[in-house]
Amino acid sequence: MTERIAIVTGSARGIGAATARRLATDGMAVAVLDLDEVACAGTVKEIADAGGRALAVGADVSDGAQVLAAVERVAAELGEPTVLVNNAGVIRDNLLFKMTDDDWDTVIGVHLRGAFQMTRAVQKYMVQQRFGRIVNLSSSSAERIGVSFDVFQKAAAERIPVHRIGQPTDVAHTISFLVSEDAGFVSGQVIYVAGGPLC
Ligand SMILES: NC(=O)c1ccc[n+]([C@@H]2O[C@H](COP(=O)([O-])OP(=O)(O)OC[C@H]3O[C@@H](n4cnc5c(N)ncnc54)[C@H](O)[C@@H]3O)[C@@H](O)[C@H]2O)c1
Secondary structure, eight states: OOOOEEEEETTTSHHHHHHHHHHHHTTOEEEEEESOGGGGHHHHHHHHHTTOOEEEEEOOTTOHHHHHHHHHHHHHHTOOOOEEEEOOOOOOOOOGGGOOHHHHHHHHIIIIIHHHHHHHHHHHHHHHHTOOEEEEOOOOOOOOTTSOHHHHHHHHHHHSTTSSOOOHHHHHHHHHHHTSGGGTTOOSOOOOOSSSOOO
16 A cells, blocks of 8 residues: 655644654654654654654744745655644633734744645645645634633533543544545544534
8 A cells, every 4th residue: 555644743742743653553654843853853753663654844834935845855755745734733822802913923823824834835745646635623712711720621521521531642543534545535524522512
């Protein structure tokens, strides 16, 4: 079977790292892309130690020139990418009247401009190979104000139908399905990984 090349943005840690490890286990070569290339080394080593192929790439997804250079490097050193997981994210949660213009620009820059830049840079390889998978991560809002994180997690778990909070691997396994060879008829969907229905 063809070895697919995947790029997972924001994969130095958290959900991105879990996704990169999972896609490598699935047999893909994975570009571990994050702001700081050195910070990607841990995820890359875990993949390599498990027998997989991975490349650490430092880039800011909101910067067009860095994105182009990063994707070209992935194509040259790992292979032409046809799987893209736009996972890089930042949190600037605040009351509306306290949110600064800079906070707004940062969130829009990473989540929207970043996903746009990455997708535009990768899509030519998808067209050439007549195969492509793009997964964009988003978030439902969390109300954390005034409570400790442990209290917040416990309260959240009680409200969730399966009575636990989600783990990075829950998201990674879902992404694994969405980018798989057989999932090509699942397209344009919003899938909640939330332990129950959201509306
Ligand atoms: N953790 C949650 O509860 C949760 C829930 C729903 C959705 N999400 C979404 O999942 C994604 C990952 O969440 P997480 O909890 O693993 O986050 P995290 O903060 O642990 O990791 C995000 C990664 O993105 C990287 N990053 C930030 N800005 C970047 C940029 N400009 N260019 C490249 N990399 C950049 C960071 O360096 C970091 O390694 C985010 O998009 C987030 O909105 C998270």
